[in-house]
Every structure is written in C-alpha cells, then in structure tokens.
Amino acid sequence: MTEFLISANKPLRRRHASETRFKWMGRIAIAASLGFLVVMLVSILTLGIGAFSRTEIALAVDLGDGDASSKKIVRNALFTSFPEVTSRAERRQLLRLPSADASRELDRQLAENPDLAGQVATLWFTASDDIDQLIKGAIDTDKPQDQRRISDQELAWVTQLQDLGQIRKVFNTGFFTSGDSREPELAGILSALMGSILSLTVCFVLSFPLGIMAAIYLEEFAKKGRWSDFIEVNINNLAAVPSIVFGLLGLSIFLGYFGMPRSSPLVGGLVLALMTLPTIIIAGRSALRGVPPSIREAALGMGATQVQTTLHHVLPLALPGMLTGAIVGMARALGETAPLLMIGMVAFIVDIPTKITDAATSLPVQIFLWADSPERAFLEKTSAAIIVLITLLVAMNLVAIILRKKFERRF
C-alpha cells in the first residue's frame, strides 16, 4: 500500500518541484532587470556625486600694484608661496595648480569687493581639474609617476598647501551657473539646461494645443469610419517611428527647406513637438473617453451645441488627464538625444542661450558630448549631468502622478 503511494507521488513531487522552479525563474528575471537598474543608477551616482563639490586653493595675492594684470598678480602669488621653485619648467608646472581661469576669478572677486585694492589679501581660487581629482581621491597616488596625471612634485605642493590649510572643498555652484568649457573644472550645465528649457517650451506650446485639438476631433467630432481609422493608424505608427528619423525630417525640412537657424531650440522644439504629439493625442483621447456620456447628454439636452458641450463641460473634466499625459510626453522629450544631433544642437556652447533662435545644446546632448571627452574630470561631470537629468525626469513624473491622484474622479 505504502509502496503504491510513493510511486504515485513521485511524478507529483516532480511536478510540484517544477512549479517551484518556474516561480523562482520569474523572481530571478525580475530581480535581474531591477538589479541592472540599481547597479546602473548607483554607479552613476557614485561617479557623479563628486562634481557637486569643487576644490579651491587659497593664495595670498598682492594687490598693491594697480597696474599689474590679474594674470601677473596670480603668477606672483604662486611664486611667492613657493619661493624654492625657480626653474622654468617647474614654475610652469606650478602655474597649473589653479584653474586656467584664475585671473578672471580674481577680477570677479575684485569687482565684488573693491576695498581689496592696494592690500595683500588671501583669496580662494578654483583648483585645476587634476588637483581637484587628486583631492577627491580619484587619482591613485600609489602608481608610478608616469602612469598618473599628477607628478610627484605637484603632489608635494598639494600636500604642503593642505598642511597650511590652503586647500578646501566647497559646493560647486559653478556647475549650475556656467556654460560648457574646455576646462573640466569650469564646465557647467546652465547653457545646456537653458537649451533644454527653451526647446521644451517650444515643444509644449506647439504640441499641447495641437494634441488636445486633435484628440477632441477624433473623440468628439469624427465619424467613425475609414478616415478616422486612417488617422488613428497614422498616430500609432508615428509614436513608434525611431526618433532619429524625426531628426532627419527636421534636417531636411526645417533646416533645408524652410532655412530655419541651425542648432536652435526653435527647430529642436519643433522636432520634439512632432515626436510628442502622438503621446499627447493618445493620452488626450483616453482622458476624453473617461468623461461619462451622461455629461454630454445633459449639456446637449439643455440646448448646448456640440462645441459648447465639449468646451464647457467635457474638456474641463478631461484636462487634468490630458495634462498628465503631456507632462509624461515632455519628460520623454527632455531625455531625447538622437534627433537633436541631426539638427546640429551638438555644439560647444559657452554662452547661455536666451532666445529660441540662439545656438544651443540640450542636457542629454551635453551628456553625450562630455562622455566623449578624455579627461577624467569630465567623467565626473557627465555622471553629475545625468544625475541632474534623472532628477528632473523623476520630478516631472512625480508632478504627473500627483496631478492624476488629485484630480482623479470616478463617475
């Protein structure tokens, strides 16, 4: 009897084991994708967090001689700090401790603080990118001298400055207030950020009203038939067209045919608007579909025209849903890179763009450009720019979620 039970249970046990295996495969699959996400985000975070601080060097500058150029003042300050350095080669190395922009920093501090003129003052200057990386521990000092970017001599100077308290780390405001630069320690994201904001504004101003009107037509006015089916298929296809194809469209039509300014947020916004339009139309339609027919019937029954019914009664109820869809679409447009490369928004932009016809770049394109730079310090900048980009995306999506929760209405 017992023998029989065991033999009957054997296949059953096997089947149950396979059930458990199957379940675990599902868990492992999910863990694998989420694990990748976590590894990616954490590695970018650890790489980029350093860019939010900046190393500064204190120098005693002699501002007594009113005629001396700021460049010379900084030079002299360095030479007096290290009087033992006399050879030309070493002096040249010494001059590379502060950033190449040190003389302009001096001008700025003088303009802010005119009383300093005529005195000997201790001022802080941004350190060069190599020193900055050294202080942040990104350079392996155990390696032999010729395998790292910092010489033993420079290392000794930095240690000396550190011992005297002449090196400090401060929050890197310049990262948010300046444009791109060839010098990693001076490069900031403001120009790229402004480019993104301008392009997104153009994109929103065009795609939101157009998308809503198209959604209203398809949902409220169009007679169901071949024509509306054709438009619908078109919209769905447009949503799945590779983004780079939109870039080709922008290049050949907006730039080539209409002669719009290259690299401008105007063209960028136009291209992004075309890409975002399907998202907004699809979201708009589902928001309109969520408004119950009784609302329409009540308005029509009171003698309102179809346009009045739509604009006065249906649209206000559907608007939060439409706005949510639009924000999600904008977030996607913010992360878009490839089409902007096609229309020349891939330029070295130092000045902050202020008009939609200025040459500009965008945040993701800036990331792409920095990712190509060989300096170690740009690696940090790239990751930091990614952190800013992802923070913006998260914020936009949060707004969309909050909006949806707040105005969600069950009829």
Place this chain on the structure above:
Amino acid sequence: MTQTEISFKGRKRPLETALKAAFFLSSVIAIAATVGIVLSMLFETIRFFEHVSLSEFLFGLKWSPQTAIRADQVGSSGAFGAVPLITGTLLISAIAMVVAAPIGLISAIYLAEYASNRVRGIIKPMLEILAGIPTVVYGFFAALVVAPFLRMTGGQLGLEVASESALAAGLVMGVMIIPLISSLSDDALNAVPNALREASLGLGATKAETIKKVIVPAAIPGISGGFLLAASAAIGETMIVVMAAGLAANLTANPLEAVTTITAQIVALLTGDQEFDSAKTLSAFALGLLLFITTLFLNVIAMRIVNKYREQYD
C-alpha cells in the same frame, strides 16, 4: 392670416465652424508628419541613387562613405554597400532580443499569474522606470561600465573582446527593451479569459503547467506582437549604439567584434558640418528611409496582430 415662419435651424455660429475646422486640421497634422517624413527622405534618397545604384546600396558588401578631396583621387567615389550595416544592426538587435525576450516574458508571467496585487503594484512601475531612463544614459553606462567589464572578463577567459563590441551594446539595449516586452506580454496574458485558466486547473494541472500549456499558447499572438515592437525599437535605437558600438563597418556575426549600425552611421554622417550634395550626406537619408520602412513594416504587423487578437477575446 399671416403665416409666421418658424425655423428650427439654429443661428449660424461662425466661431464654432472655425473651431471645428481647427480640430479637424490638428488631427491631420499626424498625417502631415508622416507624409513629411517620407517626402523629406524620399527626395534626398532619389538624389543619392543618382550617384550610387540601388543594387550596390542594398547588396554591396563594403561600406566606406568617405568622399574624395580631389576628383581624380583613387577610389574617390567611396563604397556604399549597406550590407555590413544591416547585419550589424541585426546582430545587435538579436543580442538585445535574446536578453529581453526571456527576461521580459518570464517577468510578465510572474507578474500576471503569481504576484499579489500589492507586489504587482510595486514591481510594475519599477520596471517601467527602465523604459523612462534616457537612452544616452544607457549608452554612457554601456561604454563606461559594461564594455570594459566584458573586455576584462573575456580577457580572463582568453577571448579577444573588442572595446566597442556588439555584445556590450546589445546587452544594454536588451535591458532597455525589457519593459516594452513585459508590459505588452502582461496585457496579452491578462486578456486570456479566466475560463481557460480554471478549466486547466480544474483538470488537475499545476499552475506552471497551466501557464506553459494553456495561457501562454493562448496569448502567443499578443506576445509576438510585443516582441515585434521591441525588435523595431531595438533596430531604431540610436544613442546606445553611437556611444557603445562604434563605427567600424565589419561584416561579421561574432558578437565580440565591433560592428556598426544604420543609426550609428546616420549620426556619424550627419553630425558636424556637411555639404548637402555629396553622396556621403545623401546616403544618410537613404539609410534613414531604409530604417523607416523596416520599422514601419514591423510596427504595422505588430499592431495588426495585437488588435486582432484583442478583439477575439473581448
């Protein structure tokens, strides 16, 4: 007796007529955009085929689009055979699908059939995050972390891995399209009527057996539609391959070697200053049209399958 005329027609409302026209015109923009895409690429492509023959473009095995500085230079015409680009694109997309198809499908099965509502509500949005991350971030990660890692691991195993290998780009692209596959598969699995599930369970099948033998086969059309859409997204993906796959037009099926793709070549041909008339720049539009037609074809088939199948169970 005078007869008063009663009209039941409302008064004319020109503003409303104008608004209706505006609504209609807005919806036509979607069509205009499609037409614009086709026309913009068609004209340049036709001009490209004045320089290079269609058969050379589609069947040529060599891609080296540099054009001559002097007209009498040797090999001044450049070579415009797109086959290495097509195989490169297919290789990377295939790697991406090999990664994404099982992971995406199995995740979807777990979420649709096993996970509690609470777990589902947490995991699903987290998977969607993968789809929301900009592709330039994936490209950066592929080039900075994944490619060196593969090169190092390959080196330890005695394999020669190119620093811009197809594998690195494909793997990362695979992760990017996981949510696409999982969410469409999830929809397909949820659309399978409960009667099928209950019948199979009632006959004594385990849950896993029910899923493998009944539910997945019933959802196959929807799932395959999702796979097609994901493949189309992989073919059209640009930033990951630009940053991680490089520009070497090798005709190879070895995932450890460097290959280039259609999209990466378009970017390489059109970034920076360019003259509008050279075969080099025009070839980018021919590649763009090829890409557009391929993805359009895949998308249309995928959406047909998904829609038809949805109706069947409704």
